[in-house]
Amino acid sequence: MATVQTATGPIDTADMGFTLMHEHVRVGWPPMYQQYPELFDRPAEVAQAVERLRAAMALGVRTIVDLTPIDLGRDATLIAEAARGSGMQVIVATGVYYTIPFHFLLRPDEDMTALFVRDITEGISTSGIRAGVIKCATEPEMHEVNERVLRASARAAMQTGVPICTHTFPANRTGLDQQRVFKEEGMDMSRTVIGHSDDSDDMSYLEQIIQGGSYCGMDRMGIPFPRTSEQRADMIAALVEKGYADRITLSHDSCCNFHWADQKTIDELAPDWKLTHISTTIIPLLRERGVSDANIEQMTVKNPAKIFGGN
Numbered sequence: 516m517a518t519v520q521t522a523t524g525p526i527d528t529a530d531m532g533f534t535l536m537h538e539h540v541r542v543g544w545p546p547m548y549q550q551y552p553e554l555f556d557r558p559a560e561v562a563q564a565v566e567r568l569r570a571a572m573a574l575g576v577r578t579i580v581d582l583t584p585i586d587l588g589r590d591a592t593l594i595a596e597a598a599r600g601s602g603m604q605v606i607v608a609t610g611v612y613y614t615i616p617f618h619f620l621l622r623p624d625e626d627m628t629a630l631f632v633r634d635i636t637e638g639i640s641t642s643g644i645r646a647g648v649i650k651c652a653t654e655p656e657m658h659e660v661n662e663r664v665l666r667a668s669a670r671a672a673m674q675t676g677v678p679i680c681t682h683t684f685p686a687n688r689t690g691l692d693q694q695r696v697f698k699e700e701g702m703d704m705s706r707t708v709i710g711h712s713d714d715s716d717d718m719s720y721l722e723q724i725i726q727g728g729s730y731c732g733m734d735r736m737g738i739p740f741p742r743t744s745e746q747r748a749d750m751i752a753a754l755v756e757k758g759y760a761d762r763i764t765l766s767h768d769s770c771c772n773f774h775w776a777d778q779k780t781i782d783e784l785a786p787d788w789k790l791t792h793i794s795t796t797i798i799p800l801l802r803e804r805g806v807s808d809a810n811i812e813q814m815t816v817k818n819p820a821k822i823f824g825g826n
């Protein structure tokens with residue numbers, strides 16, 4: 516048995532249960548919080564997160580992995596308040612997004628690795644909350660600074676034993692670039708999830724990711740572009756048919772609080788983009804396509820526990 520850190524303390528991987536591998540309690544743009552704090556209502560954000568996390572829990576979800584990086588507004592104490600209020604087990608991330616992390620621009624790579632390691636082993640800032648996973652991202656393509664981020668992420672993951680879960684831009688097959696860097700660093704690829712793979716309809720790309728040893732994160736369920744829920748379900752069913760259920764995870768990349776748009780715009784553009792869509796819609800679509808309950812348990816329970824070091 517292995518232990519994983521959550522916002523509210525360590526748990527056994529055997530107790531993770533139905534796990535959504537890529538979600539967010541809040542995604543925003545941090546400069547706004549410092550410059551215009553009056554625009555944000557923290558208690559309201561916690562309340563909205565609690566309500567949405569509870570809705571997912573009512574459908575059987577027990578754990579979410581919050582993959583918000585440092586530079587998209589990760590807030591460990593806000594996440595912990597939402598976890599405590601709802602009862603959801605929430606794994607918190609460290610790591611940075613694909614945009615240039617200026618803090619590290621002219622600092623040695625070791626500083627980036629050391630900060631990630633500190634978040635994981637000691638806790639984030641003064642919160643005492645330890646990160647349990649590293650997030651990194653590559654879009655639209657890998658550039659020099661991004662490659663430094665990927666290498667620092669791999670080094671911190673190997674030092675601490677936590678997995679890496681990524682954001683990719685599948686149109687440019689950036690998951691394969693990430694795999695190459697992780698392999699060069701010596702990362703155990705079975706502890707990596709190449710995210711947003713369900714934005715691709717290219718079976719050869721997806722099979723290359725799987726054959727490279729990673730999991731395919733099918734983690735944009737409910738976002739109607741570039742692919743519908745039916746198209747995403749078709750592709751997952753085809754991979755399961757080929758025997759790859761043990762290489763797939765499911766999630767929505769949803770945000771309990773999303774500051775890049777107002778709620779009206781989100782509801783118009785992506786009405787199904789919520790923490791409950793896999794339970795209410797995707798799993799039935801998979802069943803219609805011949806995916807068994809054992810396969811579904813593999814993707815939603817067993818694979819997440821393994822990625823976090825369980826059996």
Ligand SMILES: [Zn+2]
Nearest residue numbers: 537538582768
């Ligand atoms: Zn995300």
